[in-house]
Amino acid sequence: MEKWRSTLLLLCILLTHPLFTLHSKAQPDDFVRQPPRPVVVTTHHGSETDPQQVHISLSGEDHMKVSWITNAAVPSTVEYGKVSGEYTATATGTQTSYHYFSYKSGKIHHVKIGPLEPDTVYYYRCGGFGPEFSFKTPPATFPIEFVVVEHVDSIDYDVFLLPGDLSYANGQQPLWDSFGHLVEPYASRRPWMVTQGNHDIESHQSNNPKDFTAYNARWPMPYQESGSNSNLFYSFNTRVYDNEADSCSPVYITIGDGGNREGLAMTFEEPTPSISVYREPSFGHGRLRILNTTHAHWTWHRNDDSNPFVADQVWLESLSSTKACHSKIPHDEL
Ligand SMILES: *[C@@H]1O[C@H](CO)[C@@H](O)[C@H](O)[C@H]1NC(C)=O
Secondary structure, eight states: OHHHHHHHHHHHHHHHSBEEEEEEOOOOOOOOOOOOOOOOOOOOOSOTTSOEEEEEEEOSTTOEEEEEEESSOOOOEEEEESBTTBOOEEEEOEEEOOEETTEEOOEEEEEEEOOOOTTOEEEEEETTOSOOEEEEOOOSSSOEEEEESOOSSOOOSSEEEEESOOSOOTTOTHHHHHHHHHHHHHHTTSOEEEEOOGGGOOOOTTOOSOTTHHHHHHOOOSTTTTTOSSTTOOSOOOSOBTTBOOTTSBOOOOOOOSOOTTOOOOOOOSSOOTTOOOOOOOOEEEEEEEOSSSEEEEEEEETTSOTTOOSEEEEEEEOTTOHHHHTTSOGGGO
């Protein structure tokens, strides 16, 4: 369990702390945009007490947060164990709901469970009703693989990172529920770590409903565990300060969308700022594979290409052992 914590800590370090980047540029892009598909609206098929929109997220050391929604009141409890149907532990959490004009959400439950063992399958049931779910915790040893914006059709990774936008509801609250139904088969099986996009703001001029009302109620992230006072920020730091590149600072990989209705942003700021290494308009997903304590490999896979094809890649090497950066890094973060 100690090792799992180290693994998670390393992710934070890799994403937020000094890194060298050795870069290889992709070939010019030949992406052809497909027309948008119709909006997908899904409904809940279970009973009023059955869990729906089940998803899990990492929640501090050796713990997982289980989130789900019910139409009827049920206890915010999760029963879980390592054998299907045999729940050796129970945890209780909290319940919330929100209004958005005339829309009223279901009862949104969040329960933190653990401590959990690494690389282990757990079976769980939400609120004492409905079907059993299962998930696998991330491994304690390297390599560990993160997927960023997968066209979600497999679970060949340990942790899913989803930079917003999430549901693209743009205020149409039932689309948040549709999104929750659609992702449940994947988000209930591997931890999903999300960040917000501009389409998740959903506020109005009076700021009522408040910014990120649905996002915050439905997708709480471990911000308290990472010393933040807002669900919108956890663990990330900045590589650029005053528009100057600093090789002893974190690397940012800014990726756009897995797909949206607005199309690709085809224009970039010219000339290319020195702090920007590579830019390409394409939809797809990224994979971050952490190989050991010093090396990680990021790859970008366009939707238009076959999955194994690497359109762009970068090796990331921790600078924590590089003396030149020591004076710039707080001692307890080395
Ligand atoms: C980590 O992995 C990289 C890439 O495979 C390798 O070059 C390096 O020697 C490894 N370092 C350690 C400490 O195992």
